[in-house]
Amino acid sequence: MAVTDRALQGVTVLELGQIYNVPYCVLLLANLGAEVIKIEPLTGEPARQRAGGQDATPFVMLNSGKRGVCLNLKSDKGKELFLALAAQADVVVENYRAGTLDKLGLGFEVLHALNPRLILASGRGFSRKGPHRSLAAMDLTVQAMTGVMAATGFADNPPVKAGPAFADFLGGVHLLAGILAALLQRERTGQGQHVEVAMQDALLPALASNLSALIDSEGALPERTGNRHGGLALCPYNTYSAEDGWVAIFCATDRQWLSLCDVLHRPDLRADPTLQTNPGRAKRMDELDGIVGEWTGARTRRECLALLGQAGIPAAPVLALHEVLHDEQIEASGMLRTIQHPRRGAMRVFGSPIDLSDSPRPELATAPGLGEHTRGVLRDRLHLSDADLDALQSEGVI
């Protein structure tokens, strides 16, 4: 097998993506070797227009390796051009509001009649099977309506959203898996199909522990427990303030508790018969958290982690975001790379978490400027002349 073989070699993807959900899905398709054409309205997709002109930071982070084409899909000629591209493509991916593609006359039936091998993939907020099928969805509202907020935060504080956009991203990567499964099925059937993933459906399984605790305790446990164990069954288990930040520490086993007593120089606790097991320690959670916190409070995170690590006690630093940006492990993983952007200079962009031993990740070009490849793509794929392109431009189609 040639070293340059890639999993999705020869696969052409048309992206009609917005913000995070589908753009992330398609970024991973590009990393797997697909050829990606991102189609945007003439004013660009919404993520472009945040701070930074047409090259907003999150847009640049999530759109490497795509060619950028502007097409007015509300015009008849724009639709025609899109259909001509779709006739040659393997996958169309979109996350417009439910029903939008149908209203444009570009829904699955139309695409399937044109190109029976084409796969249409749709990122949604809520499942088409339920009453919220047409509800506009944003990461915040999906988190609110799926229990993520209820399960996050301190018990005596309000529910709080998870900071990262987990609904968008979990939705996007499930959609990626659906596309790949449909491509596999096509190998046997020769037919494309319609793939749909709702962000809410993609979020829910991550609540397995939280929902289980609720069911098993018949509602006796609090919905959220801050950084304590979800079942309030393990102790110590928390984050503790150090001189320069926070440290997460937990004792998964009773032996780790005894080791922790040694690290803390507390033979009295070590010998205390009421503290030998987790149920006993859990009864004195506030007191023990206080003792551990006093110890961490007098040290830096590095000092804490060195002593805990030597003793075999699970612990981790709570990294600040600026530390994440320069973390040695993340740097080495290739997940945050520095590229030179033609307009914005040095920028950090995402790599791909999917590591395939025989499908080397291509060096992806910088996210496209608005309409950067409109003429090139239409010339190469649809054989339009410069005169054709000039006319389309003056008509507001491209």
Next chain:
Amino acid sequence: MAVTDRALQGVTVLELGQIYNVPYCVLLLANLGAEVIKIEPLTGEPARQRAGGQDATPFVMLNSGKRGVCLNLKSDKGKELFLALAAQADVVVENYRAGTLDKLGLGFEVLHALNPRLILASGRGFSRKGPHRSLAAMDLTVQAMTGVMAATGFADNPPVKAGPAFADFLGGVHLLAGILAALLQRERTGQGQHVEVAMQDALLPALASNLSALIDSEGALPERTGNRHGGLALCPYNTYSAEDGWVAIFCATDRQWLSLCDVLHRPDLRADPTLQTNPGRAKRMDELDGIVGEWTGARTRRECLALLGQAGIPAAPVLALHEVLHDEQIEASGMLRTIQHPRRGAMRVFGSPIDLSDSPRPELATAPGLGEHTRGVLRDRLHLSDADLDALQSEGVI
């Protein structure tokens, strides 16, 4: 195409999965039509042993549709049996600690020599390319070390973990995509390969907004903003206490602000020239949040949402976990189904978020009991006799 055709028809998967990460990945493979054999140590995988005997709630939720085989992989005969199964399989999926499979003599080189078409997929905590490659990883520690905790919670409170196990689940579904990509590549090359996904790498892209805000503000913005807009640029944008819970409300546009003033019966605010745009409103965030909160505080969530919905203002209820368990939309989506478990009675289990129009999801059987299918699988696949099986059992191999 036959209605019963499924994307992964004919694909055999051996799961060596623990807790959430790989069991979720393989649950989705089963939903796509793969035949799954879950191989556990004689004492069961760790998720079984939580509350509820061998059938703990989260185990039952995540292991539908798998056959359960117990095999002692530390014994020579256990290894032999595993290799005999692997010789006939398409995919092996594992999330042991890095290096464990190699130490057992069952690493990628061994499997590839035995069955060149086999794909080995490994769920990891941290990328093999960095210094933490061998570090034990749990959802909490990965969240801590990737910025999720820093980005979650209220600005004047400590960092807090996202309640759901996002590291495990994001890792698992990226691993699923990697397996499907490798199966696609095999269609062309005839060769298997090694797929790896680190939970940390899979979490990081979900921080696109948070990292962008840090970069764009050069560190001037707080790392976490509770339920307020991450950039503190939109207002009102928050969750507000109602009589019976919380409501998330935000004004994405200036027009929505004017509508909100009407809903609140506040012509004075509507007319205030300093409140016509988001930058102006953001300067008076505490005051405006107080006004909106006073309005919601005098109403139920349902009343708030009805009035806001009529006015076209984005809003959502913050559902409690017990409400999620019985939510009409989630019920309709098929993501939480009620099954009859032979030992535990009625149980809630997860469906699959991946909706393929031509690959109907099979009716998955209940999660297997410990070793429920050991004899059946070894008899069917390896043609062992009852006498063979008795001997293996008495030797502690199965």
